[in-house]
Amino acid sequence: MKAFFVQIKCDLGKAYEVASALADAEIASEIYSTAGNYDLLAKFYVEDDQDVGHFINEKVQVLPGIKDTFTIVTFRAF
Incomplete structure (x- = not known):
């Protein structure tokens, strides 16, 4: 498995809705x-x-x- 992080810019006033949608999608x-x-x-x-x-x-x-999104790919855990 490989891990990565995504920074997410939301439409104004939509951060909680996006966070809930991510949680509901279980991804x-x-x-x-x-x-x-x-x-x-x-x-x-x-x-x-x-x-x-x-x-x-x-x-x-x-x-x-x-x-918008910004992806941070990780390479190794210490």
């Missing part, structure tokens, strides 16, 4: 509210042979209320 292992340029930070896991880009395009960015 994120952790979801946090953040301050700054992005509203949410979510941690995801995919199988080693699964493409991160396709996962984000097909599972995350299709949720209503998401305006």
